[in-house]
Amino acid sequence: MTLDYDAKMPETQEGTEVYNTDPLVVKSHYDIDYIHSYAQDSEFFRALGKKKLLGSKCKKCGYTYATPRGHCMMCGSETEWHELPQVGKVHTFTTCYFGSEKFLSETPFNLIMVEFEGVDSLFMARLIGADQEDIHIGMKVRARFKRNLQFSPTDVYFVPARE
Amino acid sequence: MTLDYDAKMPETQEGTEVYNTDPLVVKSHYDIDYIHSYAQDSEFFRALGKKKLLGSKCKKCGYTYATPRGHCMMCGSETEWHELPQVGKVHTFTTCYFGSEKFLSETPFNLIMVEFEGVDSLFMARLIGADQEDIHIGMKVRARFKRNLQFSPTDVYFVPARE
Amino acid sequence: MKHKGRNVYMISGGVTKFAKATPDMDFRLRVKKAFDYATNDINLELKDIDGSVASYFSDHFQRQLMSGIMVQDYLGLTPKPSKRVEGGGATGGLAFQTGFEEVASGRMDVCAVYGFETMSHVNTWKGNEFIALASDTNFDYPVGGFYTGYYAMMAMRHMHEFGTTVEQLAKVSIKNHGNALHNPYAQSPMKLTVEDVRNSPMVSYPLTRLDVCTMSDGAAVAILASEEKAFELCDKPVLVKSIGTGTDTMRLSDRPFQKVPLLPNEKESDYKNLKYPGVHSFRAGRTAAKEAYEAAGITDPLNEIDLVELHDAYTSSEIQTYEDLGLCKYGEGGSFIEEGKSELNGKVPVNPSGGLLASGHPVGATGIMQAVFMFWQLQHSVKKHFKNDALQVKNAKRGLIHSHAGTGTYVTVSIMEAVK
Amino acid sequence: MKHKGRNVYMISGGVTKFAKATPDMDFRLRVKKAFDYATNDINLELKDIDGSVASYFSDHFQRQLMSGIMVQDYLGLTPKPSKRVEGGGATGGLAFQTGFEEVASGRMDVCAVYGFETMSHVNTWKGNEFIALASDTNFDYPVGGFYTGYYAMMAMRHMHEFGTTVEQLAKVSIKNHGNALHNPYAQSPMKLTVEDVRNSPMVSYPLTRLDVCTMSDGAAVAILASEEKAFELCDKPVLVKSIGTGTDTMRLSDRPFQKVPLLPNEKESDYKNLKYPGVHSFRAGRTAAKEAYEAAGITDPLNEIDLVELHDAYTSSEIQTYEDLGLCKYGEGGSFIEEGKSELNGKVPVNPSGGLLASGHPVGATGIMQAVFMFWQLQHSVKKHFKNDALQVKNAKRGLIHSHAGTGTYVTVSIMEAVK
């Protein structure tokens, strides 16, 4: 090209949404598609498809986690997979009437921390089949699994269990 | 509700895109719509619609900026708006053959830093009407403005000017 | 502390009025306003400042990475040294402590710590989502990521362990919103009753709207200095006597069940059957308090601390924090507020400013705002800065500030003392 | 430094092999690998560590806010004190210096500094966008936000001011990729010619693919300690003699045109007509070097420093940095590489490890990786850790590490010295 002294950017009708002019307030959008690896925790998510709930057990000190953890925070050693019981108790709970934008349409929903017999730590999950006033600490709950996985920890959820 | 021991999350066909199973690699999307205020710099963007390029001038020490700055970094005092000349020189330049995802479709494009007579700092902009091999440091350029604003600093751009 | 570094003093501070949205100013200008207030108060010049620490929580809220350098630049502090410090809700406290270390280590004589957050960039529920991205995005966020939900579960367990009641939670809200009636910088001053709190919309059981702080735009600045410079530049510097920090696991699920780390005024038999921290207490808060108390030689916190500004993003966490700080024993937090011990005229006023609940919580600014309010208390200059002295704690000689990140992942405690 | 704090030593280090993508490990496990390497090397136990500093650049890259606490947690370091430090590309250097201050201030006896970044979370061009979000999102990012473009403009001006050539840039690429042939941790070892570099795809004129570093997954850990602990825990500790930091404006447009801040070996007449820094030089780099040199008593850097690991994200910035560090005068950077002065067997080997260009640049890990490689050089233990001693600088007694954020907004310089 030689120099074009009269070059002109083409006009487009791609506008900007403006919420105010003084100060000038505009809408600005951003989005991202991540390539996200579950890395050393992958087996947890795959196992949900086999209706298995996997925690971790320290090979050295035996501390047992209700969550996937490649290494033990107590002694620093490697853990191995450890199948969790599918029945536990409500250690604590809440019912969310509001929430993050992503989950607003699902409100109200119950969150619980589950304690399992013989396991040293807890597991956080949704509880369905009970309203806020039906839930109490110590209540027995059991795990259920989705058939069509989303490879999310919500592929497992809990329901009330008979005492 | 009384307790529902057989409660079941409805199955959906909302699946997850999976790139690998071992390790488990999934697509995860995130997007945000911001309510963004240009705040004390608003006038710069509005002025582009009147084909004016506004910089800032320190009320106290007189230092002149080719960019909007509410306060002077030299002495900490407030600045006032200061209309910039619309003709300047290329202080430095490049041509981008690759870029951020958002601008990939616009490559190759030229970026320049413009120096203006009597102004202490520079202004970054696109240059059109010239290919990489036509551009040189010291080259005269002039500002042009879009008619349909996007309230973006690209509402002003530069083209080669006759010496 | 292992060995003592140089003495560090706070010599000035500034805060913007926190508000839901202040679109007329960007974060740089907001910090500049707080910074100018602080520098004008003692006629400090840019050349007196050796460097800075930037405090903000979230690139997402800011819609701008490396916001710290843009403030450094706007304030005219380039090319001086600076860095950004972050740790969720405790960001301000951590940045304040980093400023302390800049001076204590001998590197800087005068260090400006500036904090800010722009939370009006998105609507409230998107804001809650941003905050929830600071929980484990593989295991916690997807389950219904919402920090109020996490705190509500902690509150429920605290109620279960200790018999804490929702009325006791409400009393924290009443106290803090009430104190704020006299704080011109506060976002939400309100005169409330227990019924008001309990009847406001339920957010996450048992926490209602009035048990939870709001989102804010705001900025705060603290200027720290060495002993020599402090007395040269300021008529009434305040000593930062000691600092402490604790951490805990990201996932609530992973919190252990062990023994309580004891303060000097506690004994093992106090907590025979208590598994600690579980999800009812903040081990990081206790750890931070222990470090700060040991370095300051405090063995009886309730009697050796005159006032406290603590991180009450939730009414329940204020009660839990009384216990972590050893103002009362674990389990006694509910009665501590019920008996009025943390009221403005109580044994140890807690959040005389109104706290986060009523002052607002622009995350990166919050911990520094606490330092500024505490500085004014210990200078006995509340009247000058608030234009009224209703909130001036009369005997304020030694104060504690406390900053806290999501479910207690990072907690800081710093002790400040009047010296004149 | 105003006053001297306690002496600080580096006592161990670990690095993962940097790679484009390592999906088998998340960031926590990557840090654990580097951490275990460091602790095993000197049989350090968790109980020996007083606290930590977390180093990572971007919440966007991590897809996780507060990633630091998840590492703290994974390493078993809770409830000990920690915080995250950030400053773009200089994050690692800033975190290393923060660890230094934790020890120098007397707060910690042993501090673990861990850095990491997961850049394989997005494709390369999205990654470039994330990085560009760390330029002014109102004024620079929308114009075509691309850091290689910004650096290319700086390089063009450097060529204009000083006559630097693209062949000289290429020589930096050849040197660093060549050195990496002997570094088993390096991502991109390559034997190159000037033609290879110039014929590789043009990214942003005049910078080609081989003038620019790549994105990486990786982690690095440095363990710092007080004098007493250093000699107790480690056979061959290395002194961190001094630290320095500088900053500059976020927008390149706002950089001033003033006088060069002189080093002791320079005089005003050297730079009669040079407007500084403009966009050809990094004022923050010069500021950082001045602070570090003054504190270490260095007056003649070229003769008093034996080797350098510097931030060569672009070949042009390595040349610019020779000048900022005073290894040569402003304007002489091109001939400095051309004359082989920074070669492995030159006057002062620069980036014997291969630098960022060849080792990789997982942002939060990078500055700490430099510290680890320098530590091994000064311990004369390269052979042990690399399984070959081709890169061991024979006379390595005093080294300089240099970390740098986008267009020189934050720059750190730290001086390390062998003591045994």
Ligand SMILES: [Zn+2]
């Ligand atoms: Zn173990």
Ligand SMILES: [Zn+2]
């Ligand atoms: Zn001025």
